[in-house]
Amino acid sequence: MSRRPDPATLMLARAFPEQPDWSAAERLTHFLDHYWQQQSLLLPGAITDMAALQSLLDGDELAGLACEPGIDARIVRHSGDHFSSESGPFDGERFATIGEADWTLLVNGVDLELPGFEPLFALLRFVPDWRLDDAMVSFAAPGGSVGPHFDHYDVFLVQMAGRRRWELGGACDGADRQRRSDTDLDLVADFVPDTTVTCEPGDVLYVPPGLVHHGVAETPCLTLSLGLRAPSADDLLSAWAAAGRNRLPLALDPPLPADPGRLTAETIAAARSQLRQQFLQSLDATSPEAFARWLGTALTRPGRLTPLAPPASISAAELAAELAAGAVLERSPGTRLLVHEDALGRTLFAGGQAFRADDLSETALAAFIDSTVLDASDLTEAAALKLGSELYNAGWMLLSEDPA
Ligand code: SIN
Ligand code: CO
Numbered sequence: 001m002s003r004r005p006d007p008a009t010l011m012l013a014r015a016f017p018e019q020p021d022w023s024a025a026e027r028l029t030h031f032l033d034h035y036w037q038q039q040s041l042l043l044p045g046a047i048t049d050m051a052a053l054q055s056l057l058d059g060d061e062l063a064g065l066a067c068e069p070g071i072d073a074r075i076v077r078h079s080g081d082h083f084s085s086e087s088g089p090f091d092g093e094r095f096a097t098i099g100e101a102d103w104t105l106l107v108n109g110v111d112l113e114l115p116g117f118e119p120l121f122a123l124l125r126f127v128p129d130w131r132l133d134d135a136m137v138s139f140a141a142p143g144g145s146v147g148p149h150f151d152h153y154d155v156f157l158v159q160m161a162g163r164r165r166w167e168l169g170g171a172c173d174g175a176d177r178q179r180r181s182d183t184d185l186d187l188v189a190d191f192v193p194d195t196t197v198t199c200e201p202g203d204v205l206y207v208p209p210g211l212v213h214h215g216v217a218e219t220p221c222l223t224l225s226l227g228l229r230a231p232s233a234d235d236l237l238s239a240w241a242a243a244g245r246n247r248l249p250l251a252l253d254p255p256l257p258a259d260p261g262r263l264t265a266e267t268i269a270a271a272r273s274q275l276r277q278q279f280l281q282s283l284d285a286t287s288p289e290a291f292a293r294w295l296g297t298a299l300t301r302p303g304r305l306t307p308l309a310p311p312a313s314i315s316a317a318e319l320a321a322e323l324a325a326g327a328v329l330e331r332s333p334g335t336r337l338l339v340h341e342d343a344l345g346r347t348l349f350a351g352g353q354a355f356r357a358d359d360l361s362e363t364a365l366a367a368f369i370d371s372t373v374l375d376a377s378d379l380t381e382a383a384a385l386k387l388g389s390e391l392y393n394a395g396w397m398l399l400s401e402d403p404a
Contacts, residue, residue: 005370011046011123011156011204028126037154037208040168042197046158046204049119053160053202056116059139059222063095065107065114072108076146076185083147083183104144104217110224111135112333118372124156124226129336129369130299133227140164140217147183148191148214154228155207159199162221166205167193169212188212199223231299239298244282289344293354300336301352308332313393316385323376327399329388331372335396339369348387350396359383 007013007024015027022030035041047053057065066073066088073088079102088107095105111117117135124132133153137160138146148167157166169191178189191212198218199205207213209230215223231239254270286294314322323329331337338349339357348357348368357365364384367374368391379385391397 005122005125007126009122010126011043012126014046014048015041015043017044031206032126035206035208039208040195040197040211040213041206042199043204043206045202046123047120047202050202052116052119053158056160056224057110057114057137057222058161059105059220061114062105062107062110062137062139062222063090063092065110066090066105067092068113071113073106075103075105076144077103078145078147083185083187085185099141101141102143102145104138104140104146106136106138106146108136109134109334110137115333117333118331120158120224120226122372124228127228128338130338131228131230132336133229134303134334136225136227138223138225140215140221140223142217142219144217144221145215147180147185147187148212149185149187150210150212151207151227152232153209153230156226156228157199157205157207157215158224158226159201159203159205160222160224161201162217162219163198163200164215164217164221164223165196165198167191167214167216168195168197168207170194229303236298239301240282240294243294243298289342292340292342293347296338296340296347296349297352297354300338300349302334302336308395308398310392310395310398314389314399316382316389319379319389319392319399320376320385322399323379327401329374329379329392329397330400332396332398337369339365350391351394353394353396355387355390355394357383357387360387 007028010024010028012028012031013024015031016022019027019030031041065071066075067090069089071089073090075086075088075090075094075098077084077086077098111121111134120135121132140162148169150169169188180187180189191214193212193214197205253274254267257264257267283291319329335351340347340349345356345358346360346365348355348365359381360368360383361381364378364381367378367384368387371378374388379388388397392399
């Protein structure tokens with residue numbers, strides 16, 4: 001099964017306009033070899049469907065979202081070089097008094113609240129599904145900026161409206177940067193940019209992890225950040241420990257010290273060696289199949305998303321009837337899928353759960369992985385209908401009217 005997306009459908013399809021003879025595949029390869037995780041790149045006019053981009057939301061809708069409970073929103077303001085931040089949700093009145101300049105409203109997980117973001121994620125399908133984080137949207141008044149900082153992940157900054165100037169640092173040496181101590185925001189001290197680019201609507205700026213960047217709104221502007229996450233060793237270790245909690249015997253049981261009030265060198269040494277030994281033992285005792293299953297669930301486990309509770313569970317036959325009547329089965333916002341095949345069979349991971357996918361044809365499986373909306377023509381096989389109903393019942397897919 002070949003599931004590499006056609007490079008002509010990706011955000012990089014028109015990168016490097018100074019090389020008019022390159023194919024989309026050559027552009028993608030050049031990006032991956034020379035820019036990905038190495039240096040920033042401006043992608044002028046990367047978004048071709050401007051109407052779809054601008055219909056996602058405007059500044060007022062973003063402000064409305066920032067007033068809803070449970071939303072991860074913040075406002076960053078600055079006065080000269082002094083930066084401060086406030087956390088949401090906000091009172092609607094906050095925006096009436098905030099002023100005309102030098103502030104930014106940032107809202108995370110906008111794709112989990114509003115429809116229409118999937119085509120943007122599809123432009124990034126050269127990375128695995130599980131690396132797609134949620135979409136953050138910012139509205140900045142003129143002069144608005146969140147200050148010079150770096151992120152720990154790759155980010156594609158999509159200019160939705162207005163004009164923003166970006167100052168960019170040099171090498172990716174994020175860990176060595178001096179942090180500013182005069183603000184709660186994680187800002188870099190003494191930032192001296194070595195490149196400046198300006199983004200207009202439809203332009204995209206790629207920023208690799210660790211590269212310092214500083215965006216300043218030249219006009220009121222909306223910017224969408226599509227972040228690509230890579231779990232840290234910390235994330236994986238905690239997920240491993242959480243999954244193995246019931247399997248591992250007690251990790252620390254050293255000889256009793258003479259003075260029970262003291263943390264002794266013996267206890268410390270025992271803790272270190274037992275932890276190491278137990279971790280290695282638990283890894284070695286896990287079969288390749290069980291490890292793959294754990295990894296598939298860990299990587300697809302949703303971050304901010306709680307699965308939707310379907311109104312009522314549905315059987316494969318009931319799903320077939322819904323689809324025949326014109327409904328479509330759609331991936332719930334934020335759900336990431338991953339397939340793995342080994343000696344035990346084929347598994348589809350969705351939202352941190354494992355589903356058996358042995359009896360599906362490659363074509364039916366590819367429909368689940370490659371498209372986010374499936375209709376009756378994609379789900380003709382009994383096994384595909386069964387999997388579709390299981391994903392629906394778990395909240396990872398939902399039924400809606402066919403938008404076409
Ligand atoms: C912003 O949208 O203002 C900041 C995005 C970023 O720098 O990562
Ligand atoms: Co950033």
